[in-house]
Amino acid sequence: MRAPLLVLALGATSVAAAACTENLDGGAGCPSLCPEESERFRDTTFEASEIDSSLAGYPTLGLSNNLLLANRPDTLVTRAILRFDVLTTSFLPNGTGTLDSITTVDSVFLKLPLDSTGRRGGNPVTLEAYDVDTTASDTVPAVLRSLFRPDRRIGTLTLTPSSTGDTIRVPLSRTFMQARIAAKSRVRVGLRLTGSSGQLRLRAFTLGFGAPTLQFDPASDTTYRPITLTTQTTLSGAENEVNLAYSLYALTDIGSPPPGPNTLVVGGYPAYRTYMRFNVPRRISDSSTIVRADLLLTQQRSRFGNVRDSVAVFPLVPTATADVSDLRRILDLTAEGTLLGVDTTRFVPGDSGVRSLNVLGLARSWRLQAPTVPRGLALRIALEGAQPAELRFFSRTAAPALRPKLRITYLPKSEFVLP
Incomplete structure (x- = not known):
């Protein structure tokens, strides 16, 4: 009777082993249990x-690293507003330690750092600068656009956008700058491109290196170090981020459709x-x-x-x-x-x-x-x-x-x- 029992035992062991070795690589069970049949990717x-x-x-006003100044009448037309609300009215003459009032200026420029990559246009254009300071509500686009007129133009520069380097210098009126300093006033400049189609991408790091600046010599003697002003403004009752936003920003005349x-x-x-x-x-x-x-x-x-x-x-x-x-x-x-x-x-x-x-x-x-x-x-x-x-x-x-x-x-x- 031993032989039949041994055969029966071996047969049972073989069946059990066969049952638990099917699809072992396809389930999530422990080897001591029989896993279910493999799931397939669906x-x-x-x-x-x-x-x-x-x-x-977008981007939120004042938070862009760049500002696009464009004249593409069939597509996009923009303007730029730069505010210099704090003017320097005195300086230290060379070799002295006494402050003198600024009564005359020389070599007045807007220095505009550029992102020179991308499409810009190969035809000459004219970059025009205007005095856009007003007692009216100058955060309203319609009010600002009305100030871009010939009697308020304070500087021009003709250039070819595709041939510019990483910085341009726009000359501004000495008479205009002297009058603003004498009045202890402020300077607010509007920029636009005219003439042929083209665009410039201005760097707009208003709190860091590479921002647009206003530069001038505090006397006609060029041995004096130029004075450099950065964009800043103060709106009545506005929070810091709002003032930052309106220090340097763009207006859109023609933009993308909704x-x-x-x-x-x-x-x-x-x-x-x-x-x-x-x-x-x-x-x-x-x-x-x-x-x-x-x-x-x-x-x-x-x-x-x-x-x-x-x-x-x-x-x-x-x-x-x-x-x-x-x-x-x-x-x-x-x-x-x-x-x-x-x-x-x-x-x-x-x-x-x-x-x-x-x-x-x-x-x-x-x-x-x-x-x-x-x-x-x-x-x-x-x-x-x-x-x-x-x-x-x-x-x-x-x-x-x-x-x-x-x-x-x-x-x-x-x-x-x-x-």
């Missing part, structure tokens, strides 16, 4: 956007940002392994700005909770998406069709975010506020085939199965 493409909107007015129906805009001038909030099932965002995620946008052909120039789009990740409903506040609280591994993507404004943005880093971050933080994404353009390129996409209210979509490849969560 692909899904769906209309995930539950809110999308474009908001204008988005219109069924359209999202990124860039333009003044620039737009686009915000999108996604409705992604928690079983995908929180309980699966996402291996691919793309935001699919259908691009519209833009006719504004540099339509054939490739332009970078930067992702922004909202961090505000659902309690924050103000869109501008939500965008102010975004973080740079590149820190989460979300790719920067380049587009050509004049193109059209379906475009893909890799948002895998964003999708993988969703499980790490608090449940009260909506799953969203915002987009801004490179050199925001310093170039006129814009990108246009169809929104969630467009025809179904044109709406934004998410394409996700994921591995569902595996479960243990007892044998």
Whole structure:
């Protein structure tokens, strides 16, 4: 009887071993248990956007590193305002320790640092400077535009934008400057380009190296060291950030058109940002392994700005909770998406069709975010506020085939199965 029992025992052992060695690399079970059959990667493409909107007015006044001065009548026309509200009225003559009042000046210039990259124009243009100081409400664009007239012109410079270096010096009227110093007044200058089409990108570091300055000699003797003034202003009852904003800023005469129906805009001038909030099932965002995620946008052909120039789009990740409903506040609280591994993507404004943005880093971050933080994404353009390129996409209210979509490849969560 021993032989049959031994055979039976060996047979039972073999069956058990065979049962627990199937698909061992496909489940989540401990080797001591029999795992379930392998889960397979799943692909899904769906209309995930539950809110999308474009908001204008970027960058915030006074917070741009650059300021675009443009004369492109078919596309973009801007002006610049520079305020020097504190003038130096005395100086130390060479070799003395006694302050003297400034009664005459020489070599009065606006020194304008430039970003010399990008499209600027190859035809000569004239840069005109105007006295735009007034007792009227000079934060109102219409009031300021009315001051750009011949009797208030205080300087001109003809140049070819594509041939300029990294700095230009605009000569200003000595008589004008002497009168302002004698009156212990202020200097507020308006700039515009006239003549041929062209543009200049001014550096606008109002609190750091490279900002526009007003320079002059405090006497006709050129051995004296020039006096340099930086932009600053004080508005009645205004906070510091408002005063900073109005020290150096741009006016837009002709800018990009509004988005219109069924359209999202990124860039333009003044620039737009686009915000999108996604409705992604928690079983995908929180309980699966996402291996691919793309935001699919259908691009519209833009006719504004540099339509054939490739332009970078930067992702922004909202961090505000659902309690924050103000869109501008939500965008102010975004973080740079590149820190989460979300790719920067380049587009050509004049193109059209379906475009893909890799948002895998964003999708993988969703499980790490608090449940009260909506799953969203915002987009801004490179050199925001310093170039006129814009990108246009169809929104969630467009025809179904044109709406934004998410394409996700994921591995569902595996479960243990007892044998």
